[in-house]
Amino acid sequence: MQTLLLWLFYLSSFYAFIPGILTRIFGFRVFRRGTGTNEFALTFDDGPDPLYTPRLLDLLKQYDMKATFFLVGSHAEKHPEVVKRIHHEGHLIGIHNYVHKSNWLMRPVTVRKQVKRTDDIIYTITGERSGYYRPPWGIVNLFDFAKNTGCRIILWSSMFNDWRSKIGADKLTQRMLAKLRGGEVMLLHDCGTTMGANPDAPEQMLIALERVLNAAEQKGMRSIRIDDMMAKESKAKARKLSPLKRVMVSLWLLWEKVFHAVFALETVSPSDPMLHFRKRPFAGKTVVMEDGSRLEKGDEVLELHFDNKKLFEIGSRSRSEVQLAIKMIRAVQNDLPSLANMVLERPEFKDVKGLYAVTMISRGPEQFGFHVMDLPRGLFASSTRLYLKLLLSVIHPKGQARLKEGSQMMEPKMLMMPVDVLIERYAEKKTQVQPPKEEPQQLQQEQMGDLAVASASQGM
Structure with a gap:
């Protein structure tokens, strides 16, 4: 029994924990940060939400900022009109599985089906497929390294626990302003219905985000899509x-x-x-x-x-x-x-x-x-x-x-x-x-x- 438990520990480490360390700490085979001085990337997970996502889009439009939305397929399926608006207003759409479930708890073939199903939903609504994927909680497994999903994995360089409403808009604003710098990939949430989140948490996020966008505008900074940030990164590397x-x-x-x-x-x-x-x-x-x-x-x-x-x-x-x-x-x-x-x-x-x-x-x-x-x-x-x-x-x-x-x-x-x-x-x-x-x-x-x-x- 002890030997079996030991083998299970080794197997789970090889399948899940080691890939997690390689991606989160060393950035292996993922994109999590760009370069530059005046551009950062706002990314939003778990949507679309019929209440908060349209308000978020209004705010981004007011400040002429672009963002990347990693959509949960089941949510996108229920609210196609919000997905269509995200696409129409020039934001990038990525995949966040069909259901918000950890890749550690799914077989590689199940993850692949989740991604494909979500991609098909996005294609049906927008006419374009997505090549960008953020696994829930940023958790990858061994097979994600082998491009199991066929997409580029996108993580983040800063997150703020904005899925909890008790953090409050003031503290959230302070945390975001401390990370407002070139190349930053910010993780936020425009939906509070997933496990562990508070339903009203996006309300605090929107208040804080408006303050941050105002500060960014005064500093001459702007938020860009992840694909644009990656393209700039690629060109910079090509010149070095x-x-x-x-x-x-x-x-x-x-x-x-x-x-x-x-x-x-x-x-x-x-x-x-x-x-x-x-x-x-x-x-x-x-x-x-x-x-x-x-x-x-x-x-x-x-x-x-x-x-x-x-x-x-x-x-x-x-x-x-x-x-x-x-x-x-x-x-x-x-x-x-x-x-x-x-x-x-x-x-x-x-x-x-x-x-x-x-x-x-x-x-x-x-x-x-x-x-x-x-x-x-x-x-x-x-x-x-x-x-x-x-x-x-x-x-x-x-x-x-x-x-x-x-x-x-x-x-x-x-x-x-x-x-x-x-x-x-x-x-x-x-x-x-x-x-x-x-x-x-x-x-x-x-x-x-x-x-x-x-x-x-x-x-x-």
């Missing part, structure tokens, strides 16, 4: 290089110098390098472009390579993908006219038939005059795909995260431009290059970010 990332970038840029020396690459604008190139015979199969131009095996081409140091610097300084895209457009525009003049003026380029590069993008370069074509399948395509994905993870400001987005775009493509098009569009003696009219709209943001790693270090 870890020691390992610094080493990777340094080694990669060293390799690029060696590659340039071995293959004698020339630089279009040495004072501000962006495009590098080399003349070489085209080694692929015959390519027929949309305008009827043909590129045969053995034809002379200029193989383009982008300057990865410059691209990394652009990515590191860019505050967004749009800004990165615009900087990329300007950098390419600056170099193509100089390259066109080189082709016109230098005798060794008189037999060049066109420009050639390998890229990860699927559209965008067309506005520069390039034709985008699939890379023929084979060993070269496979090795190029591997190389460019590795380069993308090192150079792109979003790093590995970019590899998990838009997988349909992550295929190497050939960029081709007939030399006549290069000269006609870009040579100063012919036609000056005109900036695209809709830079950010025409170039999809992630795709222009991928242009930063467009050319492979192998030839056809």
Whole structure:
């Protein structure tokens, strides 16, 4: 009997207590706090409540603040009009199980069903699914670590016992004001009908919250949704290089110098390098472009390579993908006219038939005059795909995260431009290059970010 009890203790510790310690103390595999100085996150559990939630929404609207509501599915099912209003007024909706029951007391399959049922209710009401989950009392089990729910687990950095009415509005206000700072994720409750809560407790919470929102407004602070806070956190981390990332970038840029020396690459604008190139015979199969131009095996081409140091610097300084895209457009525009003049003026380029590069993008370069074509399948395509994905993870400001987005775009493509098009569009003696009219709209943001790693270090 003693041995059985001991085994039950070990099992329960492994299933529940240890995961609880890892999440609540160390923040393992959960989001519980952001960064920044002027933004915090208000989160509300256990609703919606037909009396208190509409009053809360009125208060948030008055101060132009956004919040995140973790809904109990059975409550949402009874009050769809309140759920619809939460969604309509721009707040984020998360899941708080179908019934307010601890995950320690449920099997993994039961937790998963609770989350799915609640998500289905939210989808039926709002037309959108939720990818955010807060387990009741913040209690997780072992299988929640394995993404049993399929959602991102959200906890908190401060809570105030506001589910008890005896705390009173004054003491609650003091506690909240003490935690009013950037990056804070505040846990509050807009419903008092769950086990252990007082039915009238949200009344005290609303009084205290109005005072806190007024103080936040005076300090120039605002409450934002959890997904917005997470997005800002992700961008901040992307701009901060870890020691390992610094080493990777340094080694990669060293390799690029060696590659340039071995293959004698020339630089279009040495004072501000962006495009590098080399003349070489085209080694692929015959390519027929949309305008009827043909590129045969053995034809002379200029193989383009982008300057990865410059691209990394652009990515590191860019505050967004749009800004990165615009900087990329300007950098390419600056170099193509100089390259066109080189082709016109230098005798060794008189037999060049066109420009050639390998890229990860699927559209965008067309506005520069390039034709985008699939890379023929084979060993070269496979090795190029591997190389460019590795380069993308090192150079792109979003790093590995970019590899998990838009997988349909992550295929190497050939960029081709007939030399006549290069000269006609870009040579100063012919036609000056005109900036695209809709830079950010025409170039999809992630795709222009991928242009930063467009050319492979192998030839056809």
